[in-house]
Amino acid sequence: MRYEFADCVLDIDRHVLLRGGETVSVEPQVFDLLELLAQSPGKLVPREEIIERVWQGRFVSDSTISARIAAARKAVGDDGKTQRIIKTIVRRGLQLAAEVSRDDDAGSGKGEHTQQxxxxxxxxxxxxxxxxxxxxxxxxxxxxxxxxxxxxxxxxxxxxxxxxxxxxxxxxxxxxxxxxxxxxxxxxxxxxxxxxxxxxxxxxxxxxxxxxxxxxxxxxxxxxxxxxxxxxxxxxxxxxxxxxxxxxxxxxxxxxxxxxxxxxxxxxxxxxxxxxxxxxxxxxxxxxxxxxxxxxxxxxxxxxxxxxxxxxxxxxxxxxxxxxxxxxxxxxxxxxxxxxxxxxxxxxxxxxxxxxxxxxxxxxxxxxxxxxxxxxxxxxxxxxxxxx
Known part of the structure; x- marks a missing residue:
């Protein structure tokens, strides 16, 4: 499974984030957050769902959540001011604002390359x-x-x-x-x-x-x-x-x-x-x-x-x-x-x-x-x- 948005590729199978063709190092919780957002592009992902998915429902402080969101934005080349990729819906949750293409069969075509x-x-x-x-x-x-x-x-x-x-x-x-x-x-x-x-x-x-x-x-x-x-x-x-x-x-x-x-x-x-x-x-x-x-x-x-x-x-x-x-x-x-x-x-x-x-x-x-x-x-x- 692979999600492509902006100049990023989120490769779920390999657990790799690429931006501009370069690997971006991210913490596991940041990767999980990006995966959750990429699964529902353009839709509101409620705060409760984020906590359940990324922190398995455990209690987590607002500052920790904010830090992971900031790290996710930085990883994909975004920031809290412009929010062109990850948008905050105040008091409700997050939304992936970029258009996303999804490749469900990213692994099935391996080896099927054509030399040109x-x-x-x-x-x-x-x-x-x-x-x-x-x-x-x-x-x-x-x-x-x-x-x-x-x-x-x-x-x-x-x-x-x-x-x-x-x-x-x-x-x-x-x-x-x-x-x-x-x-x-x-x-x-x-x-x-x-x-x-x-x-x-x-x-x-x-x-x-x-x-x-x-x-x-x-x-x-x-x-x-x-x-x-x-x-x-x-x-x-x-x-x-x-x-x-x-x-x-x-x-x-x-x-x-x-x-x-x-x-x-x-x-x-x-x-x-x-x-x-x-x-x-x-x-x-x-x-x-x-x-x-x-x-x-x-x-x-x-x-x-x-x-x-x-x-x-x-x-x-x-x-x-x-x-x-x-x-x-x-x-x-x-x-x-x-x-x-x-x-x-x-x-x-x-x-x-x-x-x-x-x-x-x-x-x-x-x-x-x-x-x-x-x-x-x-x-x-x-x-x-x-x-x-």
């Missing part, structure tokens, strides 16, 4: 495809196993993860400019990524938003949060790393993943290509990983995959971590091997206001069907929806 591509015009004149769907807090997702909106939508595991997120948030994704990734100057690449993010968030109407950075989206997310703290509400880094393989103690060991790509990426359905991707998802599900490999082989040449591997190996974000001001959550698999848990600990230790949740999986990120997937989604959701 839109286009933003970048600074270089290039069209940037992006997609925006879902309702709630604005969230920008960066990074994926495939950097293509349509291919990602076709993947069973990614489709499920995206729709689960869109059931909770207003989710924005975009296709990055692959030509920029060919630049060997990392700072130039991330500067280009920041320009892309500014372009698509402006096109989507996101002024202040949260970012979920996954896989290779880790570094654009970190750089943007460090350079534009005024735009980022919260930051989630899932399956990320602070320093690439070249900076780690095992840098002298052969890069087995690079070898698998070099030897077998061009063989459709081959074991080498599958093995390189299973390194990130040893817990599977295997069918989903096979589907990922099929999509990636159709999108990227062996040279491109090797180049992306080299970029990930050579990148380090340690120098920008102290510059990130927003609350940050790091999610990471305990038994992840490609980017081990020690890298997640570096991220959480280097970012001033960060916390770490360790997931019981060997996958870099748990996929739907993994035992850790629900914990992953619940941790991400609780963090992003928690009051600032």
């Amino acid at each position: 591509l839109r286009y933003a015009r970048g600074r270089n004149g290039q069209a940037i495809p992006f997609t925006l769907f879902g309702e709630g807090l604005p969230v920008l997702r960066l990074g994926s196993v495939v950097h293509d909106l349509e291919a990602e939508w076709r993947l069973s595991s990614e489709h499920k993860r995206l729709t689960d997120m869109a059931d909770r948030f207003r989710l924005l994704r975009y296709n990055k400019d692959h030509s920029a990734s060919s630049n060997s100057n990392h700072e130039a690449v991330y500067s280009h990524r920041i320009d892309e993010i500014l372009t698509v968030t402006e096109a989507a109407g996101f002024e202040r938003f949260s970012i979920v950075g996954e896989f290779g989206g880790t570094f654009p997310a970190l750089h943007f949060a460090a350079q534009h703290p005024e735009r980022v509400n919260k930051l989630v880094i899932a399956g990320g790393w602070a320093e690439g393989r070249d900076h780690r103690a095992d840098a002298q060991q052969p890069d087995s993943i690079r070898t698998l790509i070099a030897e077998g990426w061009q063989t459709p359905g081959g074991g080498y290509a599958l093995g390189s991707t299973l390194s990130y998802f040893p817990d599977g599900p295997l069918d989903d990983v096979r589907q990922m490999v099929d999509e990636m082989q159709s999108l990227y040449s062996r040279e491109q995959k090797l180049h992306y591997r080299d970029i990930g190996n050579s990148t380090s974000a340690l120098h920008i971590l102290p510059k990130i001001e927003c609350p940050t959550l790091v999610l990471h698999g305990r038994h992840a091997a490609v980017h081990p848990l020690s890298e997640a600990r570096k991220l959480a230790a280097g970012i001033p206001n960060a916390s770490l949740v360790v997931l019981e999986t060997g996958n870099q990120i748990p996929l739907p069907g993994n035992a850790a997937y629900d914990t992953y989604l619940q941790s991400l959701t609780a963090f992003l929806e928690a009051p600032d």
Whole structure:
């Protein structure tokens, strides 16, 4: 059940009040008062009914009632003078004066999202495809196993993860400019990524938003949060790393993943290509990983995959971590091997206001069907929806 009025959404099932797309923290009694008023828009709700519903009929002082009414008005952007939303009927009760739309089936359509591509015009004149769907807090997702909106939508595991997120948030994704990734100057690449993010968030109407950075989206997310703290509400880094393989103690060991790509990426359905991707998802599900490999082989040449591997190996974000001001959550698999848990600990230790949740999986990120997937989604959701 969900009530929409003015610029507010009162989501009963999730016990959340949104105003202008942002979560508003309210006390339980204030939420109950708003729910009671929203159920009878335009009608007088008597004082006796308010006491019965909000305080279960217990004796309560006038000052306590007045305080809860004032808090309810503040939460929805109203005040006692204008009373444009919550109106006092003197000596009788309250009335919700705003028009209310009611969605009785708000929960029944979950997962039934349609992806529609839109286009933003970048600074270089290039069209940037992006997609925006879902309702709630604005969230920008960066990074994926495939950097293509349509291919990602076709993947069973990614489709499920995206729709689960869109059931909770207003989710924005975009296709990055692959030509920029060919630049060997990392700072130039991330500067280009920041320009892309500014372009698509402006096109989507996101002024202040949260970012979920996954896989290779880790570094654009970190750089943007460090350079534009005024735009980022919260930051989630899932399956990320602070320093690439070249900076780690095992840098002298052969890069087995690079070898698998070099030897077998061009063989459709081959074991080498599958093995390189299973390194990130040893817990599977295997069918989903096979589907990922099929999509990636159709999108990227062996040279491109090797180049992306080299970029990930050579990148380090340690120098920008102290510059990130927003609350940050790091999610990471305990038994992840490609980017081990020690890298997640570096991220959480280097970012001033960060916390770490360790997931019981060997996958870099748990996929739907993994035992850790629900914990992953619940941790991400609780963090992003928690009051600032």
